[in-house]
Amino acid sequence: MRRTIATVSLSGTLPEKLEAIAAARFDGIELFENDFVNYKGSAAEVRSMVADLGLTIDLYQPFRDFEGMPEAQYQRSLERAERKFDLMQELDVSMVLCCSNTSPLVIDDPELAAAQLHELATRAAARNLRVGFEALAWGRKTNLYGQAWEIVRRADHPHLGLILDSFHTLSLKDDPAGIADIPGHKIFFLQMADAPLLSMDVLQWARHYRSFPGQGQFDMATFLEQVLLAGYTGPLSLEIFNDVFRETPNRRIAVDAMRSLLYLESQVRQSLENSAPRDDTREKQRQRVLQRIELYSPPALPDIAGLAYIEFAADEASGEAFGKLLLQLGFRRAGKHRSKAVVLYRQGDVNLIVNAQPNSFARRRFDTHGLSVCAIAVRTTDPERAVGRATAMQSKRYDGPVGPSEQQVPAVVSPGGSLVSFVSSALGPNGLYEADFILDDEEDGAPDAGLEHIDHVALGLAVDQLDTWILFSRAVLGLEPGESLELADPFGLVQSRGVANADRSMRLVLNVSPGQRTRTARTVAAGGGVTVHHIALSSHDIFDSVARLRASGTRFVPISPNYYDDLLTRVDIDPGLLAKMRSAGVLFDRSPAGDYLHIYTESINDGLFFEIVQRVNAYDGYGAANAPARMAAQAQKQGQEVGNG
Incomplete structure (x- = not known):
């Protein structure tokens, strides 16, 4: 399919937007009127600039408040349209988007609307142009695609067709199933936009919170599938109004945009290939789509079987200090890398690697931020397929230097610059480390603390990275997002959202803070936009683990006694368990x-x-209800240290 994007979706000037769109390998654009009006060059210059970048202008938009108007306003609108058509011919664009009327003057008369649109299409046809009619979700009389299609059907003009937009349909919870019954040649253009599920005015929702497919909570794949079943063969486009995107470097947003379309196409292709025929008509439609439309077909998603290791970048001093802390946490210094200044620490199934190798990727990228997580490695049966999937979904491959007899661990660069590495499950729990490290079986440091595996990794993200990471997690790693939560920090709010695979062997928690004073915001700023916030380690007996760790000198965040008094009012809990938690400082x-x-x-x-x-039984969250207690305790602890200093 041809892939296009509306210029309103990106930040920057018109030339900057076009360069970002071309760099992301789009085929064309929707030219948003304000981008042209506010550009200092002529229509001919814009046309030439677009062509030089290998793009086309597939749609000019919008043309507002036309259909169903009283005669005087209708005549003036026809004059407006003629001027719009003049400009379109100068730009070399053949289609205009006419959105449904939002004027208080509009008359609720589908026959009148059809007649007026017929005349508009007749005038467009005289110039070999086409008009696409779109139902806005906030249109005064026409806000559903079925209403817009009825008007287009009545108008019955070959140069008038329907424009469909997923946001306008799905935000109103309108059923897209009926789209498959619309003649495909009468669907002139398709715009896709996802969004989080919000309870708010639909106009404000549309203008500020749309997102790319895979970043929100709409069923985008089903919507696109219905359009393709109808016989649509035109461009697949994105029209996104999003305040954060307007402030974010447009090259990254353009990459996200392309990734979202590739991911969406692959979802629909898989659905069409695997769906069972419901009736003869739908089966013929399905076969026609598979034969006529080339939907993107990347390598399959990786079958992730947990985290293999986490790698930290450190200089010699910080690496040594961190190593002492890990020994205190019950890890043992399990080995030294055969060819690099890299040390392996292990406990249970947890593998932590400290990389102090000069001039390594880790040190070049992260050393300026002190001790930082530079790579997360996951286990999978086919690392090369996993990397192939990632690169097909617009991620950059990374292959580090490998010494004699060492394992090649393929990796990709994640949003923010850290690595996601893929370790073959066939190596077992020790194969990689036996190949790359000189292992030391001697016990040193504190006794084992009973920590078994990595439960989850929490990332602190800049606000403009959250949607990028949700899409990356879905499209590249196959992780699905859970509920979005707002947590109260003493100095602002933190938005938190978990992503995980189906069997929960890999979990990430994505945290962002719109303010600048929260702990999350400060650590993100120090880490250059993306940082590992904390690492959660699992124990089958937390009280035993905490006792061992305290005995070895590990210090925990002190929790207010008021927390435990309040817990009794909220949860029916065994008094003995409560007493143990209070004594140990454990949250619940x-x-x-x-x-x-x-x-x-x-x-x-x-x-x-x-x-x-x-975790007890099938608990699937992350203790979000206790985050305010933790953040308040951390803030108070820091305040005490500042005061004592």
């Missing part, structure tokens, strides 16, 4: 599926910290 959360016990270590230089967790 409960869902219908199970319980969650957890505790946080003090942070390293007001940055990274660890969480010790125990």
